[in-house]
Amino acid sequence: MSNTGAIVLEAKSLAAGYGGHPVIEGIDITLHEAEVLCLIGHNGAGKSTLLKCLFGLLGSEAGIIELDGVKTNGLSPRAIAAKGVALVPEGRGIFPSLTVNEIFSLGMHATGVPKSERADRVDWVLDILPVIREFRERPASTLSGGQQQMVSIGRALLS
Numbered sequence: 001m002s003n004t005g006a007i008v009l010e011a012k013s014l015a016a017g018y019g020g021h022p023v024i025e026g027i028d029i030t031l032h033e034a035e036v037l038c039l040i041g042h043n044g045a046g047k048s049t050l051l052k053c054l055f056g057l058l059g060s061e062a063g064i065i066e067l068d069g070v071k072t073n074g075l076s077p078r079a080i081a082a083k084g085v086a087l088v089p090e091g092r093g094i095f096p097s098l099t100v101n102e103i104f105s106l107g108m109h110a111t112g113v114p115k116s117e118r119a120d121r122v123d124w125v126l127d128i129l130p131v132i133r134e135f136r137e138r139p140a141s142t143l144s145g146g147q148q149q150m151v152s153i154g155r156a157l158l159s
């Protein structure tokens with residue numbers, strides 16, 4: 001199915017690896033506005049390597065990565081995140097003793113979201129992820145793995 005929306009992320013002829021050993025080569029991806037992309041592959045196929053390149057966690061050996069038409073090769077992960085791109089790792093990376101609200105607040109504080117906007121942003125995320133609304137005051141350690149993953153996604157959306 002073709003998409004006529006604006007291109008928000010594009011990788012052309014992307015190649016990367018570790019210690020001189022190629023993991024991905026010749027990768028082309030085009031992601032349009034409001035489009036969802038699913039990345040599937042066996043262990044060791046290069047899924048994580050590709051994502052690390054796209055998010056600035058690993059430098060590419062060849063190719064171009066563009067976000068909203070702007071080349072991001074060589075930008076730091078922080079600079080890429082400032083453009084509105086976030087990676088939610090498999091390990092979730094949340095503090096188990098903090099409540100959902102505290103995790104959300106910490107994420108917004110770290111990225112400089114003004115205090116006056118925080119409550120509205122949290123409400124927006126909880127509208128998207130209504131399952132975690134009732135757990136706002138509970139420590140993350142009391143949530144299931146799936147609920148913790150939703151909290152991580154919510155934190156990424158807020159930052």
